Amino acid sequence: MSKKTVHEILEDEDFKALSSQKNVISIILTILELVLYFGFIALIAFNKPFLSQKLSGEGATTIGIPIAVGTILGSWVFTGIYIFWANSKYDAEVKKVKDNIIGG
Template identity: 30%
Template sequence: MSTQASHAIRQHPQFAILVRKRSTLAWTLAALTLASYYLFMLVVAVAPASLHQPLQAGGVLSLGVPVGAAIIVFTWALTGYYVYRANTEFDRLTATILQESQP
């Protein structure tokens, strides 16, 4: 890509919108991911007995296992949501920017 084409893309008004939307989404999803992991670790550090409770009377599996698994599934879902937005809204904006920036 030439310097002139790169400059034209960066000057396109939709480019700033694309960058802002992508950055906002990425930071929001990163914060949600980190918050869920750190909250889990905080509960483990402060109140480990709450996660050590068995799921059923006399059971071996504790509450911490499904909660940990749910956190992992939650972060996968966030990743899936980002991929969905990237493949729909962000790709559409990118195509518009590239098409309108071509001489």
């Protein structure tokens, strides 16, 4: 059983594909999270009157509260998407690459 060198692992097509997939999903989800979070912060900074509008008549809840909750929930959704992807696709590919490396 011969183990591969680091150079051979880095040049392996399965490893490159796995690394590329992880980078793509990570970059997409990071950009979406940054847009979500900084979009909310920009709304706070530049449109406070909009956020301070009451949702319904005399109620104490403003429009900003559901938007803030939505920002948090959106972050959870992005995390869930990554977890689903990692569990359903990424982990299987990691196992395949590991078996290929160990198996030689």
